[in-house]
Amino acid sequence: xxxxxxxxxSDEKSVAPQADHAEVSKTFVQRVAQLRAWLFLAALIVTFxxxxxxxxxxxxxxxxxxxxxxxxxxxxxxLIAIGQTYVIISGGIDLSTGFIMGLxxxxxxHVTNIAGLYFPAPVAMLIGIAFAVLAAGVPGxxxxxxxxxxxxxxxxxxxxMFGVARGTAFLLASGTTVPVSNSWLAALGNGRxxxxxxxxxxxxxxxxxxxxVLSQTRFGQHNYAIGANVQAARRAGIDIKKHILxxxxxxxxxxxxxxALYAAxxxxxxxxxxxxxxxxxxxxxxxxxxxxxxxxxSIIGTVAGALVIAVIQYGLVFLNVEPFWQFIAVGIVxxxxxxxxxxxxxxxxxxxxx
Amino acid sequence: xxxxxxxxxxxxxRHFGAVKALExxxxxxxxxxxxxxxxxxxxxxxxxxxxxxxxxxPSSGEILIEGRPVKFSSPQEARELGVETIYQxxxxxxxxxxxxxxxxxxxxxxxxxxxxxxxxxxxMADAAAETMARLDFHVKRxxxxxxNFSGGQRQAVAIGRAVYWNARILIMDEPTAxxxxxxxxxxxxxxxxxKAQGRGVIFISHNLQDIFAVSDRIVVLRRGIVxxxxxxxxxxxxxxxxxxxxx
Numbered sequence: 001x002x003x004x005x006x007x008x009x010s011d012e013k014s015v016a017p018q019a020d021h022a023e024v025s026k027t028f029v030q031r032v033a034q035l036r037a038w039l040f041l042a043a044l045i046v047t048f049x050x051x052x053x054x055x056x057x058x059x060x061x062x063x064x065x066x067x068x069x070x071x072x073x074x075x076x077x078x079l080i081a082i083g084q085t086y087v088i089i090s091g092g093i094d095l096s097t098g099f100i101m102g103l104x105x106x107x108x109x110h111v112t113n114i115a116g117l118y119f120p121a122p123v124a125m126l127i128g129i130a131f132a133v134l135a136a137g138v139p140g141x142x143x144x145x146x147x148x149x150x151x152x153x154x155x156x157x158x159x160x161m162f163g164v165a166r167g168t169a170f171l172l173a174s175g176t177t178v179p180v181s182n183s184w185l186a187a188l189g190n191g192r193x194x195x196x197x198x199x200x201x202x203x204x205x206x207x208x209x210x211x212x213v214l215s216q217t218r219f220g221q222h223n224y225a226i227g228a229n230v231q232a233a234r235r236a237g238i239d240i241k242k243h244i245l246x247x248x249x250x251x252x253x254x255x256x257x258x259x260a261l262y263a264a265x266x267x268x269x270x271x272x273x274x275x276x277x278x279x280x281x282x283x284x285x286x287x288x289x290x291x292x293x294x295x296x297x298s299i300i301g302t303v304a305g306a307l308v309i310a311v312i313q314y315g316l317v318f319l320n321v322e323p324f325w326q327f328i329a330v331g332i333v334x335x336x337x338x339x340x341x342x343x344x345x346x347x348x349x350x351x352x353x354x
Numbered sequence: 355x356x357x358x359x360x361x362x363x364x365x366x367x368r369h370f371g372a373v374k375a376l377e378x379x380x381x382x383x384x385x386x387x388x389x390x391x392x393x394x395x396x397x398x399x400x401x402x403x404x405x406x407x408x409x410x411x412p413s414s415g416e417i418l419i420e421g422r423p424v425k426f427s428s429p430q431e432a433r434e435l436g437v438e439t440i441y442q443x444x445x446x447x448x449x450x451x452x453x454x455x456x457x458x459x460x461x462x463x464x465x466x467x468x469x470x471x472x473x474x475x476x477x478m479a480d481a482a483a484e485t486m487a488r489l490d491f492h493v494k495r496x497x498x499x500x501x502n503f504s505g506g507q508r509q510a511v512a513i514g515r516a517v518y519w520n521a522r523i524l525i526m527d528e529p530t531a532x533x534x535x536x537x538x539x540x541x542x543x544x545x546x547x548x549k550a551q552g553r554g555v556i557f558i559s560h561n562l563q564d565i566f567a568v569s570d571r572i573v574v575l576r577r578g579i580v581x582x583x584x585x586x587x588x589x590x591x592x593x594x595x596x597x598x599x600x601x
Contacts (some may be wrong), residue, residue, distance in 0.1 A: 216472040218461050225458055227446035232445040236459035237430050295449040 033344035036337055037288045037304030049313040060318060064195065071200045072265070074310035076101070078203055078259045078303065080274065081281035081288075082210050084256030084300045086247055088285050089214075091227040091294025092154035096143060096161035096246060096279065097255040100136050101274030103169035104259025109178035109269025117184055118151065125184040129260040136256025137249050139165050144245035160246075162278075169271035177270040180263055189264030199261055205256065211299040217282035223247070229295030280309055283330060286336045291345075308333060358421055359384050360554040361406075361437070361523050366415035368401050375401040377417070377578045383523060383554035386434050390565040391558045392596050399558050403525050404574065406556070407439035408432030419523075438521035440512045440529060444462040447476060448501035451520055452493065453478030456485060471549045482585055488508075497583035506537030513544055523554045528562050542568050574598055 023090055045061055052060040060066060080097045087094045112128030119127065139161050145155040180186075191198050214220035225233040231285065234240050255274065264274045288305030290297025312329045363381040367374065368441070376398045381391050393399050396533045404410045406534065410427035416423055419435055429439070446455050454461070457478050464474040486493050491510045500508055509529055516524050526545070530538040538561075545568050548555055559565050565572060566586060574581045574597040575599040581598040 118384075162441070216466075218463070218473070220458070221454060221461055221473060224449055227447070228449040230445040232455075233458070235429060235441075235445045238459045238477075293449075315436050321493075338394075 004226060029340075030114070032345045033340050034289060036340050037301055038310055038329070040287065040333055040337075041304055041311065044315065046261025048311070048319065052321055055319065059316065059324075061210045067196060068200075070310045070314045072197050072305070073314050074306045075199045075203045076262055076274070077277045077280040077284060077309065078306040079206065079258035080255050080277050081260070081284040081302050081306050082207065083251030083295050084281045085285050085288070085290060085299055086210075086214065087222055087251050088282075088290050088292060089156070089227045089297045090223050090247055091230070092147065092244070092247070093282070093292070094143065094251045095155065095278060096139060096158040096160045096165055097251060098274035098276075098278030099165035099169055099271070100139050100252050100255040101161055101259040101262065101277065102271040103139070103172070104132040105262045105269055106135040106169050106178055106269040107135040108260040108263040109180045110172065112180050112182050112185055112263070113178075121182050121184045121289050125182050125188065126225075127259075128180075128182070128185065128263070132258040132260040132263070132276040133253050134253045136259065138252075140249035141245070143252065144248035147248060148241040148319065150175050150246035156259070157244040166271065173269060173271045175271075177268045179268045181267070186263045186267045189261065189267065199265060202261065206305055207299060210254075213276075214299050219243070219246070222293060227296070231257045263264060280330070281306075283334050284309055287333060289341075292342055357385050357431060359418070360387075362416075362418040362421075363406070363418040364418070366402075366417070367413045368405055368406060368410055369413045374578050375434060376405070379575070379578075379580050380572055381556075381580075385522075385552045385554060387548050387571070388549055388569045390554040390569035390572040391556055391575065392560075392565060392572055392598060396577070397575040397598070398578040399575055400527075400528055401541070401578075403439060403527055403556070405527055405557060406432070407437060411467050413424070419582065422445075433519070433521070436520065437515035437524040437525065438500075438519070439525040440509075440516060441527050443587070444509060446508055449499050451479070451497060452486065452489060452500060452511050453480075453482035453496060455511055456518050458480055458515075458536060481518060483516070485518045486510065488499075489514055489516065489547060491540075491544075504537060505533045506540045507542055508531075509533070509537075510544060513548070517548070517551075519552065523556070525556045525558075527558045529557070529570060538564065549591060556567075559563070562594060565589070565594075576600055 034272030048060040050060045050300050053192055074219065082099060083097060084094055111131040115124035115127040116296060143161050144156050145152050146152040189196050193201060193236045214223065222233060222238045225238065226243060230240060245304050248324070259269075259273060263269045283299060284305035286292065286305070287300050287308050288303070290301065305309065312333065316326050316329065317323065359382050361381070361383040362492050363379065365378045365380060367378055368376040373475070379402065381389065391399050391402060401410065405412050408429040408431055411425070411427060411556055418424065419437070424435055426435065426601055427547070445460060450458070453475065462474040462477045463471045464477070466472045478587060481497050489510055491507065493507065495502065503511070513524065533541065542564060545555055545557065557569060559567070569586050571583060571585055572589065572594060575584045575592060581600065584593065
């Protein structure tokens with residue numbers, strides 16, 4: 001765990017010259033705030049390990065099966081949360097992603113089945129995934145246009161799309177789940193490579209790409225600038241409308257990939273696939289160090305946030321705790337996380353003199 | 355006073371419907387000259403700078419840069435012609451470094467491993483250090499977000515960005531308004547160094563002390579017209595106040 005914290009300090013610091021690094025005197029509160037997701041994760045793992053040993057003499061941490069399960073558990077909320085990270089850093093929010101994921105899962109199931117009639121299984125699978133991601137892009141484009149051109153507040157615009165995507169998904173699925181029969185898709189959803197589930201490998205590759213885009217490209221840099229000061233970004237010549245449009249398409253497509261992987265894992269598409277994941281994804285982003293006011297956050301932080309939630313959810317099941325405690329535990333972690341963020345704002349310079 | 359004016363405004367008018375926000379205003383800025391724009395609230399200062407910075411097109415009249423008539427339809431075009439406006443509310447992204455702010459919207463890229471394009475943060479940091487040194491602001495924490503700096507330092511970053519991109523005319527809207535006294539002095543000395551570099555500065559302020567400390571000339575607006583223009587060496591606070599309130 002020792003090498004991970006350096007990755008969560010904001011991207012500015014990782015590549016900038018290190019010569020006078022000692023002078024970057026961050027307060028204790030700022031350090032805690034930046035690492036909070038990892039601290040939560042460490043605390044949870046220690047707690048669960050002690051708990052497991054005391055209550056039934058087993059181990060939580062040393063079981064590979066547990067970690068596989070936690071990782072698979074984390075994949076879908078993480079994919080949604082990655083898109084959400086971009087949106088939240090820009091100062092927006094995307095409430096529609098849960099049902100866009102459901103829509104994509106249904107589309108993936110239908111299209112894979114239909115394509116399976118004409119193509120071999122691997123090709124049909126790829127066509128199904130591609131259609132799912134593209135279909136997810138449609139509500140993303142509408143979200144983006146509503147917010148960037150028609151100035152609809154993100155909360156309301158995406159709430160409307162939440163309903164539209166939900167209804168469309170249920171209509172497409174005729175109100176039930178749509179089973180898929182495709183051996184390759186089933187293997188993608190449940191197979192392993194040297195013990196690591198394929199789903200986790202896909203998610204890890206996706207995390208790397210999205211981390212690169214956010215931390216190393218102009219698009220990512222502009223995203224942070226827009227979240228901090230939209231006027232400044234506009235005056236600097238950044239095309240805000242275009243950026244916002246791309247952002248919501250990106251968020252929807254992340255959910256689309258999540259939907260396709262859902263169809264792979266359960267060999268079925270269901271409209272309600274992503275229903276509980278929306279709030280989990282926002283929680284992962286916030287626990288991961290982003291501020292809902294915009295301007296801060298990172299993909300690595302969000303990964304930690306998603307792991308915190310997955311560990312709580314899986315760990316409590318593992319320890320035979322009634323499932324309702326999961327909601328309470330996740331809720332408490334969110335509240336503590338936001339309290340730490342507020343404390344950081346108060347103690348770190350800059351804001352208080354305005 | 356022999357050199358060609360950097361910026362010349364001839365008989366500029368700007369109407370909003372029936373409201374004449376500016377009527378036949380003329381203004382001249384020479385290289386190395388600081389011109390203060392003064393006036394009460396609603397006198398037309400903001401309209402004047404927004405017209406000069408490309409936000410509003412003029413209703414009539416001419417703007418000339420180094421003798422050539424220009425028309426800008428956006429702040430970007432004004433900036434490309436060397437007119438940079440530094441707004442009171444500090445147009446910085448507080449969460450980014452000085453370098454990232456200087457290069458915001460035109461970030462330099464480099465290739466990692468020969469193929470992967472990444473932001474060239476080293477170049478941004480180097481440019482930031484060099485620019486801030488030119489303004490006599492020695493900031494060591496180039497990897498810290500600008501929110502860690504004081505108001506005066508952030509003002510310097512905004513000015514530094516303009517200087518880096520070679521702005522020849524800087525329009526500064528109340529650059530000292532939000533600052534404490536030592537910081538105000540620092541900004542005043544910044545303006546003096548811009549002047550020494552031969553740039554033209556239009557300086558909007560309510561603070562007559564600052565105006566008298568740094569300007570060569572003062573143009574007083576009142577209800578959309580130029581109420582008077584004086585060389586700073588030949589006028590007094592009282593006279594300027596009279597011009598501002600009329601009578």
